[in-house]
Amino acid sequence: MIVGIGIDVVDIARFVRQIERTPRLLDRLFGDGERGLPAESLAARFAAKEAVAKSLGAPVGLVWRDVVVERENGHRPQIVVRGSVAKIAADLGVETFHLSLSHDAGIASAMVVAEGR
Template structure:
C-alpha cells in the first residue's frame, strides 16, 4: 500500500452556520438527506471531510457534493462513502482505501483524509 493522496480542511462552525442561513438550498446542495439533519458542528465537520477528500483527489473539476457522504459505523467511527464522480476519480488514481478523521471543538471543525492504493 502506498499513499495516493492526503487532504485536510478546517471550517469555522459559526461562519459555516451563517452561510447555511444566508443561502437557501445550500444545505441540500452540500449534504445527502441522511447528513442534512445533523447538528451544525457535525455538518461543518462533514463539509470539511468533503473538502479534504477533494484535496486528496487533486481537486478535480466536476465533483458532486453528494458523491462523498460521511456515515458512521456502529462503533461511531466516521467513514466516507464514495460514488459517482468521486468514486471515478478515486479509481483513476488507484485508491483502494479511504481513511477519515473528523474533529470539532472550540468552534472549529476539521477533517483529514488519507487515500491509499
C-alpha cells in the first residue's frame, strides 16, 4: 500500500550559494558521510530529504539529519531513516521508501514513494 508520494527539485547554483552564505547548513542538513559529496549530489540528497518529508505529509518536528541517502558501490541509492523520521514513518505504517534521484541542467530532483503494510 502506498502511504505517500513526495517530489522535490533544487536549483543547484542557488543551493550552493546558500551553503556558501551559511556553511553551518551543511552540519544541520547532512550527516558525516554525506557532507563531502559534490554539490550536485548534495542538492539531490537535500531534494530527497524534502521528498521524504512530503511523502509523510510534511509533519512538524522532522530533523533533516534523520534522513540519509546511502549508496553502496554499484547499488542504487536508498533512504535510511532514524530518530524523528523513523518514528513518524512507523506511526504511519511505512516499511519501505523507494527513491529516484537525478541531476542535470543545473537542477537536482528526487521522487520518493513511502510504502507500508
